[in-house]
Amino acid sequence: xxxxxxxxxxxxxxxxxxxxxxxxxxxxxxxxxxxxxxxxxxxxxxxxxxxxxxxxxxxxxxxxxxxxxxxxxxxxxxxxxxxxxxxxxxxxxxxxxxxxxxxxxxxxxxxxxxx
Amino acid sequence: xxxxxxxxxxxxxxxxxxxxxxxxxxxxxxxxxxxxxxxxxxxxxxxxxxxxxxxxxxxxxxxxxxxxxxxxxxxxxxxxxxxxxxxxxxxxxxxxxxxxxxxxxxxxx
Numbered sequence: 614x615x616x617x618x619x620x621x622x623x624x625x626x627x628x629x630x631x632x633x634x635x636x637x638x639x640x641x642x643x644x645x646x647x648x649x650x651x652x653x654x655x656x657x658x659x660x661x662x663x664x665x666x667x668x669x670x671x672x673x674x675x676x677x678x679x680x681x682x683x684x685x686x687x688x689x690x691x692x693x694x695x696x697x698x699x700x701x702x703x704x705x706x707x708x709x710x711x712x713x714x715x716x717x718x719x720x721x722x723x724x725x726x727x728x
Numbered sequence: 729x730x731x732x733x734x735x736x737x738x739x740x741x742x743x744x745x746x747x748x749x750x751x752x753x754x755x756x757x758x759x760x761x762x763x764x765x766x767x768x769x770x771x772x773x774x775x776x777x778x779x780x781x782x783x784x785x786x787x788x789x790x791x792x793x794x795x796x797x798x799x800x801x802x803x804x805x806x807x808x809x810x811x812x813x814x815x816x817x818x819x820x821x822x823x824x825x826x827x828x829x830x831x832x833x834x835x836x837x
Contacts, residue, residue, distance in 0.1 A: 619771075657772075657815070657827040703771050714760035714779065714819050719771030
């Protein structure tokens with residue numbers, strides 16, 4: 614069966630510090646991968662998605678970047694964190710299929726607090 | 729503009745008191761509608777996919793239905809462990825997925 618792992622579960626970082634959040638998927642090949650941010654009362658905001666190694670699409674301009682160095686690895690990064698980067702970050706995967714109406718499956722998230 | 733609206737924002741029920749959660753959507757060319765359950769501090773857990781009007785899916789005490797404008801998540805005789813936030817998401821023709829803000833459900837024992 615497929616599993617998705619995110620780490621760390623919680624992270625407290627000072628303003629201006631770098632960030633690296635990692636997500637890996639097991640039990641499937643060539644998945645679509647996604648990074649979301651979830652803010653209280655605002656729902657899930659799609660940040661990045663990837664349909665293959667090295668292929669990254671950004672949905673919103675921001676202080677963050679994403680990379681996909683391996684088929685089942687997705688990394689969210691920042692060179693300098695801002696206070697507004699605080700939030701709950703979720704990684705998700707879906708089957709890479711011709712008809713893309715497949716559900717996304719989420720990891721357990723990283724709670725990021727910027728001080 | 730593609731939009732997903734969930735109602736109510738929050739719902740408190742007594743154990744055994746059945747009810748329904750609503751997900752209204754406007755989207756250009758529905759590819760799929762998804763229901764998720766999210767527990768505090770956790771990622772959303774996939775429940776159902778509905779693809780066309782008239783379709784229904786069931787899982788234990790939950791039943792999801794779909795019309796051309798909305799979806800309902802019916803909860804029959806809920807238990808305290810059904811307490812969670814329920815999220816609805818729709819996928820449009822351009823493959824973009826839009827999430828609603830969720831309904832916080834609290835079942836009192």
